Amino acid sequence: MILFLAVAVFVGSEPCRPCHTETAEAYARTPMARSSGRVESVPPAEVTAAGQRYRIAANRLAFDQGSAAFDYFIGSNSHGRSYLFEREGFLFELPVTWYASSQAWDASPGYEKYTEVRLDRPVERNCLLCHASQVRFVRGTQNRYGDPPFADNGVGCERCHGPGSEHVRDPVTFPMVTPAELDPERRDAVCIQCHLSGVSRVARAGRRLTDFHAGERLADYVTYFVWDASHQDLKVTSHVERLAASGCKRAAGDKLWCGTCHEPHTNADRTQAACLGCHSRAHHAAEQCASCHMPKFSAADAGHGVFTDHSIPRDPAHRSKAAGHRQLVPFLGTADARALGIAYAEAGDPRARGYLLRAQPADAAVLLRLAVLEQDSRRAAALYEGVLREEPGNPTALVNLGALYAAGGRTQDAARLWRRALETNPAIEGAALNLSQVLPTEQARAVLVQYLGFNPGSRAARSRLAALRHP
Numbered sequence: 478m479i480l481f482l483a484v485a486v487f488v489g490s491e492p493c494r495p496c497h498t499e500t501a502e503a504y505a506r507t508p509m510a511r512s513s514g515r516v517e518s519v520p521p522a523e524v525t526a527a528g529q530r531y532r533i534a535a536n537r538l539a540f541d542q543g544s545a546a547f548d549y550f551i552g553s554n555s556h557g558r559s560y561l562f563e564r565e566g567f568l569f570e571l572p573v574t575w576y577a578s579s580q581a582w583d584a585s586p587g588y589e590k591y592t593e594v595r596l597d598r599p600v601e602r603n604c605l606l607c608h609a610s611q612v613r614f615v616r617g618t619q620n621r622y623g624d625p626p627f628a629d630n631g632v633g634c635e636r637c638h639g640p641g642s643e644h645v646r647d648p649v650t651f652p653m654v655t656p657a658e659l660d661p662e663r664r665d666a667v668c669i670q671c672h673l674s675g676v677s678r679v680a681r682a683g684r685r686l687t688d689f690h691a692g693e694r695l696a697d698y699v700t701y702f703v704w705d706a707s708h709q710d711l712k713v714t715s716h717v718e719r720l721a722a723s724g725c726k727r728a729a730g731d732k733l734w735c736g737t738c739h740e741p742h743t744n745a746d747r748t749q750a751a752c753l754g755c756h757s758r759a760h761h762a763a764e765q766c767a768s769c770h771m772p773k774f775s776a777a778d779a780g781h782g783v784f785t786d787h788s789i790p791r792d793p794a795h796r797s798k799a800a801g802h803r804q805l806v807p808f809l810g811t812a813d814a815r816a817l818g819i820a821y822a823e824a825g826d827p828r829a830r831g832y833l834l835r836a837q838p839a840d841a842a843v844l845l846r847l848a849v850l851e852q853d854s855r856r857a858a859a860l861y862e863g864v865l866r867e868e869p870g871n872p873t874a875l876v877n878l879g880a881l882y883a884a885g886g887r888t889q890d891a892a893r894l895w896r897r898a899l900e901t902n903p904a905i906e907g908a909a910l911n912l913s914q915v916l917p918t919e920q921a922r923a924v925l926v927q928y929l930g931f932n933p934g935s936r937a938a939r940s941r942l943a944a945l946r947h948p
């Protein structure tokens with residue numbers, strides 16, 4: 478018989494259930510499987526968060542100037558749950574999050590700093606890529622998705638086992654990827670794709686993390702950078718970095734990985750057996766080793782979360798303090814001038830420019846960072862134009878190039894760019910406010926009214942609209 482190979486595609490977790498019933502049922506109860514989905518109901522409540530007052534009723538979040546629906550949730554609620562709402566196909570994050578540890582609503586992470594209600598934070602692909610599966614992103618936009626935005630809730634089977642269409646048809650001829658049987662680099666990548674963010678994660682030229690799937694090498698897609706002295710801050714997505722810093726991992730090497738202690742289908746904790754497996758003559762053998770050697774701390778970037786220290790310190794009472802940032806080093810993948818330049822730029826570090834100037838290829842990602850750093854407006858404009866030739870929908874380039882054109886008197890060209898920015902994401906405040914200054918009054922009003930439909934709390938847009946009504 479001649480076999481004709483087909484490229485396997487993702488089919489979602491549902492088709493696996495009839496044949497792998499037990500695994501599917503156990504997995505469905507884990508936090509990873511339940512990490513996202515459509516909201517069924519949210520109990521009514523009065524909420525004050527970051528000085529703003531909200532009312533939750535009928536699955537909507539209401540405040541003085543408007544309201545938004547609780548459409549999708551992110552987070553299983555083992556630590557907390559954030560919410561997304563959809564408007565005209567665009568997804569935004571709600572400004573309040575439920576925190577399990579305090580059993581209370583509070584400002585979503587990063588919203589503490591606002592002094593007005595904001596509904597304009599776009600949900601970019603990365604967020605859904607870690608928390609949902611079969612994400613249906615609309616190319617060329619910042620935050621537009623299909624309906625529904627993801628076809629498979631939570632972390633689906635195929636995120637760890639690769640695309641399943643061929644296996645579903647003929648399971649014997651077409652095996653799935655089994656992480657534990659891969660070489661260590663590919664095995665570890667299965668968990669790392671979501672459990673590591675590093676200080677900066679830079680896609681290689683022409684590659685996107687979105688295209689990675691289990692069984693491949695992450696280093697072919699991205700480089701992860703960390704500060705060379707960063708083991709000290711406990712961050713939410715740093716289990717990978719901290720485990721790498723442990724005496725155990727450094728000595729035991731590839732024998733130790735996430736799957737040594739975590740059973741992914743049941744979320745069972747097999748830590749005690751793992752410790753004893755390698756430290757057979759350990760002291761305190763009757764006690765939980767993790768209770769002393771893997772203490773729990775509040776995480777630096779998780780709002781109210783508590784996380785387990787995966788650096789397995791010898792003496793937990795003597796944790797060393799942060800030594801300060803020195804330089805970015807690749808934690809995974811290769812560091813060429815391009816990757817270093819983008820990484821330093823994201824960290825707001827002046828070393829970025831030197832690397833960016835030497836970067837090969839000088840693609841849109843490089844030109845954009847150079848443009849932002851460029852003092853000379855003619856040169857900056859040329860760089861932004863280069864970005865837009867490669868990425869016509871890049872919102873930063875559209876807004877900033879528009880500003881440079883407008884400053885040089887080219888208001889028509891500027892208006893065209895700002896309109897395009899609003900097509901990639903209709904809640905870009907800068908684009909709407911800028912447009913309202915160069916358009917005739919009637920059109921300016923229409924732009925502001927449309928913008929306020931997305932972000933009704935914006936004081937800047939309201940006062941501009943009031944000024945146009947009562948000049």
Ligand code: HEC
Pocket residue numbers: 508509511512513551552553554555556606607608632633636637656667668669670671672735736739741744
């Ligand atoms: C597609 C992204 C993704 C992949 C792949 C992934 N994880 Fe996760 N993992 C998550 C997310 C998101 C959460 C948080 C789930 C929640 O509570 O909402 C999580 C949570 C966890 C938790 C905590 C569960 C709890 O009790 O709160 C463990 C343990 C874990 N993952 C282990 C692993 C291991 C081991 C692998 C690799 C075999 C892996 N993960 C692969 C995204 C992923």
Ligand code: HEC
Pocket residue numbers: 508551552553554555556557558559570600601603604605607608670671672673674713714715716784
């Ligand atoms: C790089 C992957 C990644 C990205 C991007 C990401 N998360 Fe997470 N998130 C995780 C993982 C992994 C956890 C589990 C916490 C941990 O690491 O222990 C988590 C935990 C959470 C939790 C707590 C869930 C629980 O109950 O345990 C919430 C809520 C959450 N994330 C919301 C978001 C939102 C909203 C976004 C986007 C705006 C986002 N995350 C972006 C990987 C990611």
Ligand code: HEC
Pocket residue numbers: 490493494497500501502504505509632633634635636637638655656657736740741742
């Ligand atoms: C977070 C990653 C992850 C997810 C999600 C996941 N698996 Fe697995 N699966 C693994 C790992 C790792 C192994 C290897 C066995 C081990 O190390 O315990 C495995 C092994 C398997 C095996 C081989 C037999 C066995 O149990 O060891 C089957 C079958 C399987 N998984 C089916 C599924 C199905 C069906 C789903 C979805 C309902 C699923 N897996 C979701 C990580 C995952």
Ligand code: HEC
Pocket residue numbers: 488489490492493494495496497634635638640641642644645646648649651652653654655
């Ligand atoms: C028609 C029944 C059927 C369906 C549907 C099915 N499997 Fe399997 N699966 C099997 C059988 C049978 C085996 C054992 C194959 C063998 O031993 O040669 C298997 C083996 C596996 C293995 C172990 C590695 C291997 O391929 O031998 C994994 C992992 C796995 N399946 C995951 C999945 C996932 C994920 C899905 C959904 C996308 C799925 N399976 C859908 C029947 C099925």
Ligand code: HEC
Pocket residue numbers: 723724725726728729732733737748751752753754755756766767770771789790791792
């Ligand atoms: C895959 C094998 C393996 C596993 C699993 C493992 N370790 Fe280790 N660990 C080692 C090796 C090898 C060393 C270095 C030699 C030594 O000190 O015994 C080490 C070192 C240590 C050290 C000394 C670290 C230092 O900085 O001096 C402690 C403490 C420790 N392990 C505790 C644990 C605990 C607790 C667990 C379970 C949570 C655990 N280990 C799991 C292999 C392992």
Ligand code: HEC
Pocket residue numbers: 668672716717720733734735736737738739746748751767771783784785786787
């Ligand atoms: C030596 C054992 C061990 C290894 C290896 C290990 N973990 Fe854990 N992990 C634990 C323990 C113990 C907990 C706390 C479990 C609990 O409290 O129920 C935990 C908790 C977690 C949690 C829940 C949030 C938290 O911090 O409490 C996540 C997410 C997680 N681990 C991810 C990973 C990832 C990703 C890897 C691989 C880089 C990994 N773990 C490797 C033992 C381990």
Ligand code: HEC
Pocket residue numbers: 752753756759760761762763764765766767768769770791792793
């Ligand atoms: C009651 C707290 C506690 C428990 C429980 C505990 N340890 Fe320890 N362990 C310590 C302390 C404290 C040290 C540091 C001793 C020192 O450096 O003087 C230590 C040191 C170690 C070392 C390094 C010892 C050496 O001589 O190199 C290893 C390995 C270790 N523990 C493994 C384990 C394992 C495995 C378990 C579970 C079976 C465990 N520990 C349970 C507190 C504990």
